[in-house]
Amino acid sequence: MENQLFIDRLTRIDELILREIDIQQDILNTIKGTEPKTNVYVSYPTIGKKDIPTGTTRINFDTGDVYLPGDTVPSEITSTSVHEKLRSIFVYIESTIKLIVKNQDKIVYSSDVPATTIQLRNIIFDRIEVQTYKPTLFWCIASTDPSGINIDLPDYYEGKPFIQRGTLTANVPVEIDIRSNLGRNARSGYLGNLGEPTSPGRIRVYEDDGTGYSSDYYVIQEYDIIQWEKADLSKVKILSTTDGTSYEIHVR
16 A cells, blocks of 8 residues: 555656656747747738739738738638738739749849749748739738648639530621620630531631630631630630631630
């Protein structure tokens, strides 16, 4: 009985010693600044993606203020304000922009970026500028974690596709406004020449990414299609020299 009490007492002493060691280690970590740190994340927009207009949008993460093109006072806010330097940023963009990352007035990164997702790591900044050449869907998330944000977006575009069918009149162009129907530019899909119901003919196709129609065009033969992958389609204009040629467009 006495032996058991002695063992229990030693066990209790060991527990107290270990607890004291843990407390001392916590104090040392705090002094050295090596205690575990919780990373902060801030996004804009706060929900979903934002169709930002043409021009320069300024996002100040330290104050949480967002200035859209033409604003002299902030008109929107980020998900939170961060009163320490950010170390990484992930950006989704629908079309080419110029991205400028700053630490106060010092430029940390400045480059034209095509439609893609981009991640910058191990930098120091507190604000960005986004210069768009046309209305563009945009989303970003910044963090105090220098190793970056672990986001893997699949090559897939959410939402229902836009589908339209019709029959062409000779030499009368038909404009299909994809952006108005999808709420953004299309990235993938197809346009088919159905070659029916009366007199099948070739279809000429012009593309507009939001900055105007290209002078170049595709020609779709009867009963053929063109397919788009990683495209940037705001509108398409189609034309046939033959009455009665039918088409179907399916884009996402």
